[in-house]
Amino acid sequence: MKASLPMNTRQAVASMRGLYGKPRRLPEHWRDRLPDPDAYYRARIPSLGKAHGNGWAQGRCPFHDDGTASLSVNLAHGGWKCFAGCGGGDLVGFHVRVSGLPFTDAVRDLLGVRA
Template identity: 50%
Template sequence: MSRSPSTYLPKDWHDRLPDPANYYAQHLDKLGNIASDGWAMVPCPFHDDHSPSLRVRLTSRKGAYHCPACGAHGDMVAFHMARTELPFKEAVRDLIGFRGRA
């Protein structure tokens, strides 16, 4: 059985995800300095945030994020899904530069 290109994810997609520090630096304004625990603070894009409340983990492969003010949380894939409104597989394909490939 052949899979549709839009549903195919390579087996190593986890390894192909962008570096969280680079990804978040490109997609968030005013990314703060990385603390010794690997987290940085930034204004949350998911609510009207006037001071940094979103924490993003820049030193882990998954790139976790959490905002205690609005409850947004997850990993870099979930963040990308929320920002782009793409479903999981399409968000992963977008992150790894695999969109439109058969």
């Protein structure tokens, strides 16, 4: 008797299709069509201060109960980091986390593409 092997990627994708329906495709060059980080973060972090010369600005982190300004966001390239331990990443990662949407849906949301 053959031991059962873990699913390979193709099987995993097929099984996810079964669960969630057809995967939605992202438009071509979607990374070029992401919102301006400055506008994006200012709309979501009311406490965001002025950017320093290096492009980083500080504000209150939406991922924990932040009494100070633990969150740094880069208004030029969109990167973020919470110095209280919430992690960091790029603008898409921030949106995934703040919206609770799966990656593809979060990108579509950022692009303004209807689900």
